[in-house]
Amino acid sequence: MASSQALRSRYATLLKQFTTSAKEFEVFTTVPADSAPPTGILYVLDSSFNPPTRAHLRIASTALLEQPEPRSRLLLLLATQNADKPSKPASFEDRLAMMELFAHDLRSHLAAGNPSEPASPMEHIPTIDIAVTKKPYFIDKAASIAASHHYPSPLEQVHLTGYDTLIRIFNPKYYPPEHTLQPLSALFSQHRLRVTLRPSDEWGNKEEQEEFLASLARGDLEHQGGRREWAQRIQLVEGRKPADPPVSSTKAREAAESAPQDLQWLVPDTVRQFVLSERPYSTESPGTRV
Numbered sequence: 001m002a003s004s005q006a007l008r009s010r011y012a013t014l015l016k017q018f019t020t021s022a023k024e025f026e027v028f029t030t031v032p033a034d035s036a037p038p039t040g041i042l043y044v045l046d047s048s049f050n051p052p053t054r055a056h057l058r059i060a061s062t063a064l065l066e067q068p069e070p071r072s073r074l075l076l077l078l079a080t081q082n083a084d085k086p087s088k089p090a091s092f093e094d095r096l097a098m099m100e101l102f103a104h105d106l107r108s109h110l111a112a113g114n115p116s117e118p119a120s121p122m123e124h125i126p127t128i129d130i131a132v133t134k135k136p137y138f139i140d141k142a143a144s145i146a147a148s149h150h151y152p153s154p155l156e157q158v159h160l161t162g163y164d165t166l167i168r169i170f171n172p173k174y175y176p177p178e179h180t181l182q183p184l185s186a187l188f189s190q191h192r193l194r195v196t197l198r199p200s201d202e203w204g205n206k207e208e209q210e211e212f213l214a215s216l217a218r219g220d221l222e223h224q225g226g227r228r229e230w231a232q233r234i235q236l237v238e239g240r241k242p243a244d245p246p247v248s249s250t251k252a253r254e255a256a257e258s259a260p261q262d263l264q265w266l267v268p269d270t271v272r273q274f275v276l277s278e279r280p281y282s283t284e285s286p287g288t289r290v
């Protein structure tokens with residue numbers, strides 16, 4: 001694999017071209033490069049990847065292992081514009097470099113599978129694409145992926161999100177000028193969501209999170225334009241075990257600066273090596289944007 005420096009400068013060039021182009025979505029890298037087009041499901045993990053964490057690894061690997069199908073594909077999608085958060089370190093080229101390392105870690109993780117079973121040959125492991133989008137909202141991300149003609153059409157997209165993101169997808173404040181949930185029809189008529197529970201003080205416990213989907217299914221959101229049948233297009237899955245500490249990119253950024261030993265359980269191995277050697281979160285790093 002290319003050195004960190006080579007990865008970073010390749011992505012810096014690609015990003016510059018993408019930013020000045022009219023494109024809304026572009027695939028930069030396919031791992032492995034010589035893959036046939038997907039014919040199964042297109043799983044999409046949209047994230048700031050700042051940095052990719054073990055939670056992202058679990059979200060993606062459990063989805064891919066649920067219905068093993070080598071012709072399915074995983075798209076790691078970097079949102080260069082976030083619905084809420086301002087831009088901050090690491091730079092986008094550092095994040096894309098970490099996404100490529102993450103893709104290799106994830107494929108090795110999938111190949112290793114269950115320790116009690118023989119390892120899967122790499123050619124049976126789904127291909128992973130690394131891409132960027134300028135679109136912050138899921139309805140537009142899904143439409144721009146389909147409109148890019150990068151994939152055969154029609155291809156069902158399954159967007160992999162956490163519970164906190166599900167709640168924000170269902171917040172009418174994101175859909176001007178009417179501020180209803182009606183624009184989500186385009187998403188749920190063709191695509192699905194696989195949502196990982198994320199119990200926390202802020203987002204509620206497991207039962208409270210499950211209740212959100214139950215209330216959608218009962219029609220409680222119809223006064224806002226949220227249709228009850230969409231509940232069948234949303235799958236809720238368990239996240240971390242209650243005894244495990246919560247993992248987030250915020251924690252990984254903090255650990256990079258003040259508790260590097262914690263990176264071991266927060267991020268996959270190659271991402272940890274990149275964070276320790278390239279120091280993308282250090283204020284002294286030349287690549288840092290403030």
Ligand SMILES: Nc1ncnc2c1ncn2[C@@H]1O[C@H](COP(=O)(O)OP(=O)(O)OP(=O)(O)O)[C@@H](O)[C@H]1O
Pocket residue numbers: 046047048049050053055056059160161162163164165196197198239240246247248249250251
């Ligand atoms: N520990 C987790 N459990 C469930 N979902 C998660 C978890 N970490 C991330 N996700 C989901 O993965 C997607 C991308 O995550 P994102 O990049 O926002 O990570 P994050 O850890 O929440 O970031 P940050 O800490 O920087 O806010 C989102 O849909 C988010 O809900």
Ligand SMILES: NC(=O)c1ccc[n+]([C@@H]2O[C@H](COP(=O)(O)O)[C@@H](O)[C@H]2O)c1
Pocket residue numbers: 046047048079081082083084085135136137138139165168169170171174
């Ligand atoms: N209504 C929506 O589609 C909606 C709302 C909030 C965040 N998002 C997106 O979700 C992704 C994850 O967001 P955070 O990094 O803020 O957790 C980002 O791409 C962000 O732009 C989408």
